[in-house]
Amino acid sequence: xxFPKRRSRDAVAWFLTFxxxxxxxxxxxxxxxxxxxxxxxxWDANPEPDIVAYKLYRGTESGVYSQVDLIDEAVPxxxxxxxDLTLGQPYYCVxxxxxxxxxxxxxxxxxxxxxxxxxxxxxxxxxxxxxxxxFVEGTDGTHTWLESPTVAGGSARVPVNIxxxxxxxxxxxxxxxxxxxxxxxxxxxxxAPLTFHVxxxxxxxxxxxxxxxxxxxxQTSPGNPLTFDxxxxxxxxxxxxxxVGGKLDRVLVTNNADFVPSGNLxxxxxxxxxxxxxxxxxxxxxxxxxxxxxxxGSGPILIQWYHDGxxxxxxxxxNLRIPGATPADxxxxxxxxxxxxxxxxxxxFVVEIIDGEPLRVDAFTRLSDTRVEFRTSGQLGTQxxxxxxxxxxxxxxxGSEFNYDGVIVVDDPEAAGExxxxxxxxxxxxxx
Ligand SMILES: [Ca+2]
Ligand SMILES: [Ca+2]
Numbered sequence: 001x002x003f004p005k006r007r008s009r010d011a012v013a014w015f016l017t018f019x020x021x022x023x024x025x026x027x028x029x030x031x032x033x034x035x036x037x038x039x040x041x042x043w044d045a046n047p048e049p050d051i052v053a054y055k056l057y058r059g060t061e062s063g064v065y066s067q068v069d070l071i072d073e074a075v076p077x078x079x080x081x082x083x084d085l086t087l088g089q090p091y092y093c094v095x096x097x098x099x100x101x102x103x104x105x106x107x108x109x110x111x112x113x114x115x116x117x118x119x120x121x122x123x124x125x126x127x128x129x130x131x132x133x134x135f136v137e138g139t140d141g142t143h144t145w146l147e148s149p150t151v152a153g154g155s156a157r158v159p160v161n162i163x164x165x166x167x168x169x170x171x172x173x174x175x176x177x178x179x180x181x182x183x184x185x186x187x188x189x190x191x192a193p194l195t196f197h198v199x200x201x202x203x204x205x206x207x208x209x210x211x212x213x214x215x216x217x218x219q220t221s222p223g224n225p226l227t228f229d230x231x232x233x234x235x236x237x238x239x240x241x242x243x244v245g246g247k248l249d250r251v252l253v254t255n256n257a258d259f260v261p262s263g264n265l266x267x268x269x270x271x272x273x274x275x276x277x278x279x280x281x282x283x284x285x286x287x288x289x290x291x292x293x294x295x296x297g298s299g300p301i302l303i304q305w306y307h308d309g310x311x312x313x314x315x316x317x318x319n320l321r322i323p324g325a326t327p328a329d330x331x332x333x334x335x336x337x338x339x340x341x342x343x344x345x346x347x348x349f350v351v352e353i354i355d356g357e358p359l360r361v362d363a364f365t366r367l368s369d370t371r372v373e374f375r376t377s378g379q380l381g382t383q384x385x386x387x388x389x390x391x392x393x394x395x396x397x398x399g400s401e402f403n404y405d406g407v408i409v410v411d412d413p414e415a416a417g418e419x420x421x422x423x424x425x426x427x428x429x430x431x432x
Pocket of ligand 2: 249
């Protein structure tokens with residue numbers, strides 16, 4: 001990656017090797033009112049000998065950098081912990097290098113840190129909220145819930161932490177065995193209270209009424225969950241019991257409209273689910289490799305892609321993209337996902353690279369010893385056999401090389417002293 005030069009004799013000439021950054025979300029703290037996060041950014045050193053510092057610019061809008069961190073050292077493997085980021089807020093960043101004369105380079109290519117990946121799901125126990133009477137805790141020894149056995153009312157103010165801006169559905173695990181104990185008032189962030197009938201209507205079909213604990217979304221008509229636009233940070237959902245007898249166990253928020261909770265789901269800080277993954281198969285040389293994984297976690301999801309067991313720098317999003325495939329990109333890919341205490345792997349995605357162009361010799365060189373070099377195009381990633389002949393009649397195989405990059409070198413000692421020598425190359429298709 002090349003960077004713009006400044007028009008000054010003393011200017012920093014610029015990185016040749018700034019590769020895109022490996023980004024690790026190193027820690028996540030949850031404060032009551034403003035959860036923050038830190039991201040470790042690493043980059044390749046500027047190879048010039050007189051670099052003394054780097055600057056990392058960032059802002060919440062692309063191209064607009066409102067904050068700058070000075071990294072006052074130039075080490076072989078520079079890195080910087082960017083702190084005080086709002087959870088789930090993407091930051092647009094560039095890096096510059098500064099030399100001993102105080103000259104600063106142009107900007108690196110812009111990159112994004114702290115970008116939320118995937119879908120989010122959070123659960124919280126109703127009884128962990130701020131409770132006012134006549135709500136009281138009920139328990140069967142295993143589970144605990146909120147109820148008002150004799151008189152309606154009371155409130156439970158339940159905090160939820162949101163890691164990514166989006167449109168959220170609120171699900172509740174409730175026991176509502178009759179139409180006279182199946183409704184709550186619900187408000188989000190002190191908004192106007194909504195009437196939440198568990199079955200979506202005050203007069204449900206009797207067949208809908210469940211004698212067991214069930215998950216139901218906050219809805220105003222059957223099968224039409226309400227959605228709430230929530231920003232990253234802490235929000236409050238408040239419940240007030242509208243009818244005596246209903247029981248409220250836990251609350252779940254998710255920006256995955258397709259998610260339907262079931263059973264005794266407790267997400268805690270370690271819920272991670274791979275929703276979908278795709279990619280792999282046969283890719284032509286020069287075509288893009290695309291591998292995708294979609295996941296849902298109880299917190300921010302961190303992703304690292306691996307190729308044959310080696311972590312790929314910068315491939316930390318849900319969508320791996322390699323713009324022009326080469327034979328070296330063939331192999332097995334895995335995405336490792338983390339959310340809170342949960343770790344999961346997606347894949348392996350097996351990628352085979354094929355080159356449909358016929359093999360062609362573009363240039364031929366006799367090296368200073370007895371070796372010969374062919375510069376070829378087409379059929380990258382195949383095995384190529386090389387035969388030699390003094391007279392176009394008697395052919396002898398002198399080598400068989402894997403064609404990684406089009407340059408094929410083979411030793412031909414019998415060519416020494418010969419005035420004429422003929423060669424032919426044949427590509428063998430990969431084993432099926
Ligand atoms: Ca009712
Ligand atoms: Ca509970």
